[in-house]
Amino acid sequence: MKNSVQWQTKDINDLLSALNSDIQTGLSEEEAKHRVEVYGPNELVRIEKSPWYQVFLRQFTNVLILILIVAAAISLAIGELGDAVTILVIIVLNGILGFVQEFKAENAIEVLRKMLHPKCKVLRASKEQIIDAKMLVPGDIVLLEIGDRVPADLRLIQSFNLKVDESSLTGESASVFKKVDTVDKDTPLSEQSDMAWMGTAVVNGRGTGIVVETGMQTQFGKIARMTQSVDTVKTPLQKKLAVLGKKLGIYSVAISILVALIGWLLGKDLFEMFLTGVALAVAVVPEGLPAVVTITLALGIKAMAKQKALLRRLQAAETLGAATTICTDKTGTLTQNQMTVKKIWLLSGEIEVTGSGYEPKGHFEVAGEKIDHKSHTDLMMLLKSALICNHAKVQKNNADWEVIGEPTEASLVVSAYKAGLYDDENDTRVSEFSFNSSRKRMSVIVHEKDTLTAYVKGAPEVILERSTQVFKDGKVLPLEESYKKEIESAYKKMATNGLRTLAIAFRRLPVDTTLLEESVENSLVLLGFVGIIDPPHEEVPEAIHMAKTAGIDIIMITGDNADTALSIAHTIGLEVDRAITSSELSQMDNDTLGTVLQEKVLFARARPEDKLRIVNTLKARDEVVAMTGDGVNDAPALKEADIGIAMGKKGTDVAKSASDIVLVDDNFASIINAVKEGRREYDNIKKFVQYLMASNSGEVIVIFLNILLGGPLVLIPVQILWMNLITDGMTAIALGVEPAEKGIMKRPPREVDEPILDRGGTIMIAVLGTYVGLVTLWLFHYYLAKDPQNGMVLAQTIAFTGIIILEKMIVLNFRSLREPINVIGFFTNKWLLLAIALTLGLQACAVYVPFLQSALHTTAMSWEDWGIIVLVSLPIFILTELYKWIRWTKWK
Numbered sequence: 001m002k003n004s005v006q007w008q009t010k011d012i013n014d015l016l017s018a019l020n021s022d023i024q025t026g027l028s029e030e031e032a033k034h035r036v037e038v039y040g041p042n043e044l045v046r047i048e049k050s051p052w053y054q055v056f057l058r059q060f061t062n063v064l065i066l067i068l069i070v071a072a073a074i075s076l077a078i079g080e081l082g083d084a085v086t087i088l089v090i091i092v093l094n095g096i097l098g099f100v101q102e103f104k105a106e107n108a109i110e111v112l113r114k115m116l117h118p119k120c121k122v123l124r125a126s127k128e129q130i131i132d133a134k135m136l137v138p139g140d141i142v143l144l145e146i147g148d149r150v151p152a153d154l155r156l157i158q159s160f161n162l163k164v165d166e167s168s169l170t171g172e173s174a175s176v177f178k179k180v181d182t183v184d185k186d187t188p189l190s191e192q193s194d195m196a197w198m199g200t201a202v203v204n205g206r207g208t209g210i211v212v213e214t215g216m217q218t219q220f221g222k223i224a225r226m227t228q229s230v231d232t233v234k235t236p237l238q239k240k241l242a243v244l245g246k247k248l249g250i251y252s253v254a255i256s257i258l259v260a261l262i263g264w265l266l267g268k269d270l271f272e273m274f275l276t277g278v279a280l281a282v283a284v285v286p287e288g289l290p291a292v293v294t295i296t297l298a299l300g301i302k303a304m305a306k307q308k309a310l311l312r313r314l315q316a317a318e319t320l321g322a323a324t325t326i327c328t329d330k331t332g333t334l335t336q337n338q339m340t341v342k343k344i345w346l347l348s349g350e351i352e353v354t355g356s357g358y359e360p361k362g363h364f365e366v367a368g369e370k371i372d373h374k375s376h377t378d379l380m381m382l383l384k385s386a387l388i389c390n391h392a393k394v395q396k397n398n399a400d401w402e403v404i405g406e407p408t409e410a411s412l413v414v415s416a417y418k419a420g421l422y423d424d425e426n427d428t429r430v431s432e433f434s435f436n437s438s439r440k441r442m443s444v445i446v447h448e449k450d451t452l453t454a455y456v457k458g459a460p461e462v463i464l465e466r467s468t469q470v471f472k473d474g475k476v477l478p479l480e481e482s483y484k485k486e487i488e489s490a491y492k493k494m495a496t497n498g499l500r501t502l503a504i505a506f507r508r509l510p511v512d513t514t515l516l517e518e519s520v521e522n523s524l525v526l527l528g529f530v531g532i533i534d535p536p537h538e539e540v541p542e543a544i545h546m547a548k549t550a551g552i553d554i555i556m557i558t559g560d561n562a563d564t565a566l567s568i569a570h571t572i573g574l575e576v577d578r579a580i581t582s583s584e585l586s587q588m589d590n591d592t593l594g595t596v597l598q599e600k601v602l603f604a605r606a607r608p609e610d611k612l613r614i615v616n617t618l619k620a621r622d623e624v625v626a627m628t629g630d631g632v633n634d635a636p637a638l639k640e641a642d643i644g645i646a647m648g649k650k651g652t653d654v655a656k657s658a659s660d661i662v663l664v665d666d667n668f669a670s671i672i673n674a675v676k677e678g679r680r681e682y683d684n685i686k687k688f689v690q691y692l693m694a695s696n697s698g699e700v701i702v703i704f705l706n707i708l709l710g711g712p713l714v715l716i717p718v719q720i721l722w723m724n725l726i727t728d729g730m731t732a733i734a735l736g737v738e739p740a741e742k743g744i745m746k747r748p749p750r751e752v753d754e755p756i757l758d759r760g761g762t763i764m765i766a767v768l769g770t771y772v773g774l775v776t777l778w779l780f781h782y783y784l785a786k787d788p789q790n791g792m793v794l795a796q797t798i799a800f801t802g803i804i805i806l807e808k809m810i811v812l813n814f815r816s817l818r819e820p821i822n823v824i825g826f827f828t829n830k831w832l833l834l835a836i837a838l839t840l841g842l843q844a845c846a847v848y849v850p851f852l853q854s855a856l857h858t859t860a861m862s863w864e865d866w867g868i869i870v871l872v873s874l875p876i877f878i879l880t881e882l883y884k885w886i887r888w889t890k891w892k
Helices: 012-018 029-039 052-058 063-077 081-102 108-115 219-229 236-265 270-284 289-306 316-321 330-334 377-388 407-418 460-465 481-496 540-549 562-572 582-586 590-596 608-620 632-640 653-658 668-708 717-735 759-786 792-813 830-848 850-856 863-891
Strands: 119-124 127-132 141-145 153-165 201-213 309-311 325-328 340-346 349-353 364-366 393-397 400-404 428-433 441-448 451-458 467-472 475-478 500-509 524-533 553-556 578-581 601-604 625-629 643-647 661-663
Touching (some): 012 153, 012 201, 063 081, 141 153, 219 632, 289 309, 289 668, 316 643, 316 661, 325 330, 340 407, 377 524, 407 500, 407 524, 460 467, 460 481, 460 500, 481 500, 481 524, 540 553, 540 668, 562 601, 578 582, 582 601, 582 608, 590 608, 608 625, 625 668, 632 643, 632 653, 661 668, 668 717, 668 759, 717 830, 717 850, 759 792, 792 830, 792 863
Parallel strands (some): 325 553, 325 625, 578 601, 643 661
Antiparallel strands (some): 153 201, 340 349, 340 524, 349 364, 428 441, 451 500
């Protein structure tokens, strides 16, 4: 990512001249006002959102919904007011559910705007003043100090130990030391040390910068524009349901016309055949399907919340269950984004430090055994020195521990706290020599009793060069050549293992010592080294293994450097052979990138457009891509991916707003648990779709065959609606909460083009639907034959009740598409058993309650009638389960 003008490559004097500004006086008030008119305010452009009524109307463009609207219109036209009202109620309820979810609008740009620091300190007309950040213009001189958020893109013109946390923008976990030296034009964004980017945070020192870009022209703004330009695409489930809806629409119209035409040609009354056609159209389309899908996904939100994943979109869980590739950020996703001391090397031995993050909880170990740190003189001296030679503060804020200052220094504070060491208010700091990029060391001089002590930390090679003695077993010893080789080997090994290393030393000084750098920072006593890392979440290695078992590829895409990324990848068990940097990636065409993505690689120093390109390349190869992230720089890719997953604790609001799922605990393992939940939801959607289609095909078969036989209507439209919307819908919803099948995470991701109705499902629908249709037809004619003159209402009631009981039998068959019911357990889904009992109770009401008898055209049945229905319904359940048991036994 480059600026439109490469300000970072310009000489400071040329820069001031180009922007017509002055480091001593800044801009005049008049010039600043003029530039606001020219460049506009320093804020992000608001994204235009769809009005609420457009969002609401969009909910009724689904094919299944349109078919229902037509059915309602037809019912109204023929005087079936009750049918029309029932259908419309279902349509409106479904629309409201979808509207509530979608109207939680895409507010990524709004959040980006809020992240800007509202106030900043500038130099105008030779005076320092605090102004609203949106009034900044190119050429303004901005003054920065620790705790500030950078208000615009600045070219630095003064820097005093200035360090900036850019992790939310670049993905680099370590804060960046800033200087004013001009960098080369091809320098990556994360290494442009003479620039301070809008939205990043100053964690140490102070500095002065000149505003070079504002608003949408900043790197922050470019990401906002990129996020805004990404279109929201339909999920795999939405696409499949749309295809299914179109097919059902065609089938319903074709079957209705065919049957009505055949009946009319056979001499049936034209109006009666029109009613029959409407009945068939209603029978073909599972009216309850949109509502059942919506309710099932809504119930999934609660289930996902238990997995520490909050859904911002109904289809998010199901889509995640289909994921074939997870592109994951490193910092804050795989790792905790909390620098932690993990190893301490002393001449007396190496010590492991347990615990992670900024919570001072942990202990010290040698060879896996906990040690008494208080009796370990060398360790306590090193920790004391690291605590004193420090500016960071670590404090508890509500339930979390927060850091004020530089994260690396904070890690030293935390390790000292673990040993029970805290700041000594009796120690008086008399001087300090600050860290900078040329010195690579820092010293704090403290007055302790009758002496002065200099506590020093810095780069290992720098401190070693200035040391003449070492500290071992509580004694100060000369730095012999053998010690020197051992020390060099130790810190190089730490660095090779991906640890950031700092050397700690001290020196006792006479009280009258002249406190100058060269007179203090030599003849040091080397204490040892600390190895610091941004540690992975503890559960990540197991989650990586689970993902591999489930056939899901994991690709790390990070803004951090390649060595650190490779080290973390190997630590967590991610199989990676090499790292590809942004500069290497820019040299690849899309075909080459597609080939590389099939190898064991990770991407380092990645820019936002790199992440976006990788996601698009994967999607072009028909991968279902999940993207995780927590930074501003992740937002475009999060939105473009099939499923965007943001971190809830450490993630920026921008990342959360661009995502579909927010992880409450920032734990990568929660993603894999969420994948399992997503797979369960899709399995269950597939089950109840097939169940509804089997039920409806039974209704179509009985009506169609009866027409061919020349018989009267077996089922009237209002009865079909009662079945499809009330009795079938309730059991379908209960089927939607069926527990996950065993081995669900040992299956590979389903194929992208796998239909909801596959070959096996179609055969099952045909077999079960045919049985339901034939048995219902037999029941109708059996009772009609008993009393041809007056038995029509009873025959229709028996057929109406019989088909419902048959459907409750086959819903038990659909609890698992692979395993027999004795394997999954008959009582493992109590909600389904309750739904069956409730629907049978409602059907009893339909048969015996007078006003329902009138509305549904039914009459009372005897116990013998119920017995006959149950007797002819049992075989379908028993035979299907017997077949599944035989097949399951063979596979097992």
